[in-house]
Amino acid sequence: MAGRGYAPPTNFGEAPKGYVPGIGRGAAGFMTRSDLGGAVAPAPGQTGLGEGAGSRSALAKFQRENAEKQAEAAAAGGGGDADEDKDFDKFEGADGGLFANAEYDEDDEEADRIYAEIDAHMDSRRRAQREARLKEELEKYRRDNPKITEQFRDLKRKLGDVSYEEWDAIPDIGDYTIKKKKDFAQFAPAPDTLLQRALDEKGVSTQEVDDGALTDLNAVGEGRGTVLGLKLDKLSDSVSGQTVVDPKGYLTDLKSIKISSEAEISDIKKARLLLKSVISTNPKHAPGWIAAARLEELAGKLQAARSFIQKGCDACPKSEDVWIEAARLNTPENAKAILARGVVSLPNSVKIWMQAAKLEAEDDRKRRVLRRALENIPNSVKLWKAVVDLSREDDARVLLSRAVECCPQHVDLWLALARLETYEQARKVLNKARETLPTEPAIWITAAKLEEANGNGAMVGKIVERAVKSLGNHGVSVDREYWLKEAEAAEKNDPPALAVCREIVRVTVGAGVEEEDMKRTWKADAAECEKRGSTHTARAILAHACGVFPAKKGLWVLAAKLEKSVGDSAAMDALLKRAVVHCPRAEVLWLMAAKERWLCGDVPGARDVLEEAFVVNPDSEDIWLAAFKLEFENREPERARVLLAKIREKEGGASERVWMKSAIVEREVGDVAEERRMLAGGLEKFPTAWKMWLMLGQLEEAQGDVDAARTAYTKGCRRCHDAIPLWTAAATLEQRSGFSAKARAILEQARTRNPKNEWLWLAATRQERAADPSGVDPEAIKAADALLSKGLQECPASGALWAEAVKMAPRPQRKAKSVDALKRCDNDPRIIASIANLFWQDRKVDKARSWFNRSCTIDPDIGDHWAAYYRFELQHGGDAAAAAVAKRCREADPKHGELWQRVGKNVKNWHDDAETLLKKCVAEMGAGEA
Known part of the structure; x- marks a missing residue:
């Protein structure tokens, strides 16, 4: 036994009663037909699972009972269908009869609910993917098979941009009905005889008759000429009685003839029926006849229109229209006859008489x-005016004398008569008119x-005063707006009535204005009048205001500025004399008076004004500085030194302006030691005066002491870190000395102290470009471009940086760079000037001139643009155009600009005027390019 394997026993004997294999593990028993055996009834008391055959007995019993039921149904003869219908259930179907007696309890309900939840869960698992797939398939189908509306969707969207004129220009489609129309036209081939006849007509065919004459047989060509002549004759019948058709250009003019469409013809027919109903129903209705005549005129039937309007005249003889x-609608000769009949029917119609006069x-x-x-x-003002306009002066005077008798209530006739009479007669006429029309x-x-x-100016004021008083007595309120308009009209009269304007303002400008509102109201009135070009009225208003408020220096300043704009130096001088008398403490008035005399060339007079100002205002530093400027500009440095010394010796000391002006005088004289002493003294008192630090550095640099200049710039930057x-200047000094790295460091430190400053980025960019004077080093170009790009990122709206970018861009990229610059900084004068230079280089003269003019107009204070414009005109416009630019520059008197300030601050050019500086800047431009 030990050498063999163990084999388990396989024969366990018979199965016990009621045994079902695997029932302990949860298996369910099942039976086959071989298990059923014969249909043997179970013994009494046996169950369906008894001894293996009990279940077979139960099934056999069920089959037997079912067979008996079928036999009974067959015997009943047709009752089976009724029973089947009886056992049919909508939910269970024909099998419902098996469970007809079953009860639907809570367990069944819970089972149905669980099954439903399972079905819903299973359905939701891939619902998103399924819906997406269905949507994609639907979109693909719609793309492949689009609807008609989708095909025209883009066209419908464009209909929103169609204008009314384009809508009206769309031709009518006419009658395109879908109904099938009977077409009785049939085609038959032309016979050979007809074709031969057509060939014969094209040739010149003649025949000889009995008398030997030749007769032309080209009847077709003659017929065409006849038809053309008839059309010309028909069109020659126009309203004015003269032909409007040019026989030579008739065929060309046919293109302009409007051809009515079927829809228009249909509308005309409908309108014709409606108007026929109107004139038939109410023949006394004049607008109906007029509308009918105009409809026929529109349809091109002028004769029918005349017929209709003739019937209208007969039906409505009392209608002037x-x-x-x-x-x-008729020719001029016929129109005269018609209007003659009209005035017989309506002798009092002004319209008909006026129309009859126009026909002559x-x-x-x-x-x-x-x-x-x-x-x-006789009481028609319109007729009187018309006949007076056509008459000579003597006849017009007689007619107007009769007119004012017939129409005494019309003031225009009285005024026209007064204008035609002599002085004495005009006064009588106006007195009579005033009695007739007192309001x-x-x-x-x-x-x-x-x-x-x-020449009787003394009476003007009295008449205006009497007018206001008389009108008030007759209940006419004084409307100051009306009177001011009349004052402006008097100023613009031909010739101007300035005294009337002035007196109207004096008498009426304060009517209805509260005392506390007078000053503000009068200033606003003067400003409005000045805007409308009524300068004399504005002067009168301000003069009256200064008389009412003599101590208000603001009113005097406004009046002086207005006189300055008018250009009347004598009136301005007189005004300022009165102003300083009433406002002796107003420094601005003294300064304006002195400057006006100085500009007029009266330097001693300006000194006298300033001396009077010293007496009244001994402690006014502005007056002292004005006196210094007067002496300095007139090349009197010793006088200027004395004045500045007196200011510095005053109690309380002088301001930084005084110290700086003192240094400027010493620089012009050439006294370096005294200039250094003045700058040192000023910086000791005012260490944050960056201009004096700059002047000190420039002084040391001009003397060749680079270390001292570097020290001055360094100290100035420490104390005035926001002085760009x-x-x-410090960076430029280092660059000139050959220390480019130090110059870069200075500018980088400056940008750290002053972020987003365009001038520092511009200086850094130009410094990199200056490191390569030849402009061929790619590293220098790359470094400059990088700095410029960073500057534009930090200062995107900088016109100076964008102008530099346009200048630095390669030639093929300049146009695109200019467009970008204009988008970022629209109407920036520097960018516009740079674009003008590009046009100049491309020889586009007209465009360059336009852009130069635009840049100088936007900001006339930049002298560099005037210099470029002047140089351009010298090259392309000639001396006259250049002189015009120089004149405009002199009037603008610019103060800014890199080149302009560099040239203007040269000691040699301090006393030059704007035109001289302009020419020097142009000369330096040429020298720089050379």
Whole structure:
């Protein structure tokens, strides 16, 4: 036994009763047909699982009972269908009869609910993927098979941009009905005889008759000419009685003839029916006849239109519009006859008489018609004005004398008569007009103008005062707005009535204005009048305001500025004399008075004004500095030194301006030691005066002491870290000395102290470019471009940096760079000037001139642009154009600009005017390029 393997026993004998294999492990028993055996009924008391055959007995019993039921149904003869219908259930189907007696309890409900949740969960697992797939398939199908509306969607969207004119220009489609129309036209081939006849007509065919004459047989060509002649004759019948058709250009003019579409013809027919109904229903309705005539005129049937309007004249003889329309539709000769009938029916119609006068070609005939009209309508102002306009002066005076008798309530006739009369007669006419129309202010104003025109200026003010008083007594309120407009009208009269303007302002400008609002209101009135170009009215308002408020220096300043803009030096000098009398403490008025005399060339007079100002204002530093400037600009340095010394000796000391001006005087004289002493003294008192630090550095640099200049710049940058010129001057000094790295460090430190400063980035960029004067070193170009790009990132709206970028860009990229610059900084004068230079280089003269002019107009204070413009005109415009630019530059008097300030601050150029500096800048431009 030990050498063999163990084999378990396989024969366990018979299975016990009711045994089901695997039931202990959860398996369920099943049976096959072979297990059922014969249909043997189980013994009483046996269950379905008894002794192996109990289940077979139960199944056999079920089959037997089922067979008996089927037999009974067959015996009943057709009752089976009814039973089957009876056992049918909507939910279970035909098998419902098996469980018809079963109860649906809570367990069944819970099972159904669980199954439903499982189904829902299984359905939701891939719902997103399924829906996405369905959506994609649907979109693919719609792309492959688009709808008609989708195909025209982009076209429909563009319809929103279609204008009304384009809509009206769309032709009508006409009648394109889908109904099938019967077409009775049939095609038949042309016979050979017809073709041969056509060939014969094209040739020149003649035949000889009995008398030997030759007769042309080209009937077709003659017929065409006849038809053309008839059309020309028809079109020659126009409203004006003259042909409007050019026979030579007839075929060309056919293109301009409007061809009515079927829709328009249909609309005309409908309108014709409607208007026919209107004139038939109410033949006395004049607009109906007029509309019918105009409809026929629109349709091109002028004869029918005349017929309709003639019937309208017969039906509505009391309507002046019908007669005027009939005259318009007929030739001039017929129109005269029609209007003659019209004035018989309506002798008091002004319109008909005026239309009849217009039809006459000669003035005598027009006057005759108008006089005939005045016999019937003597109170028509329109007729009187028309006949006066056509008459000579003597006849017009007689007519106006009669007109004011017939129409006494019309002021225009009185004023026209007064203008035609002599001085004495005009006064009588105006007095009579004033008695007739006591509430009309225009008569008083005309009377005042009459007195001024005849040299009687003393009466102007009295007449205006009487006018205001008389109008007030008759209930006419004084409207200051109306009177100011009349003052402006008097100023713009031909010739100007300045005295009337001044007196109207004096008498009426304060009407209805509260005392506390007078100053503000009068200043606003003067500003508005000045905007409208009524300078004399504005001067009168300010003069009156200064008289009411003599101690208000603001009013005097406004009045002086207005006089300055007008250009009347004598009036300004007189005004300032009165101003300083009333406001002796107003320094600005003294300074304006002194400067005005100085500009007029009266230097001693300016000194006298300043001496008077010293007496009244002994402690005014501005007056002292004005006196210094007067002496300095007139090349009197010793006088200027004395004045500055007196200011420095005053109690309380002088300001930094005084110390700087003292150093400037010493620099012009050339006294280096004294200039250094003045700068040292000023910096000791004012260590943050960056201009004096800059002057000190420039002084030491000019003397060749680089270390002293470096020390001055360094100290200045420490104390005035926001002074950009100091930083750039220090960097420039190091660059000139050959220390490029130190110059870069200075500018980098400056950018750290002053972030987002365009001038520091510009200086750094130019410093890198200066390191390579030849401009061929790629490293220097790359470094400059990098700095410029960083500067534009930090200062994206810098016009100076963008102008430099345009200048530095390679030639093919300059246009694109200019567009970018304009987008970033629109209307920047520096960018516009750089673009003008590009046009100049490309020989586009007109564009360059336009852009130079634009840059100088936007900011006239930049002298570099004036210099470039002047140089351009010298090259392309000639001496006259260059002189015009120089004149504009002198009037603008620019103060800024890199080149302009560098040239202007040269000691040799301190006393030069703007035009001289302009020419020196141009000369330096040329020297720099050379």
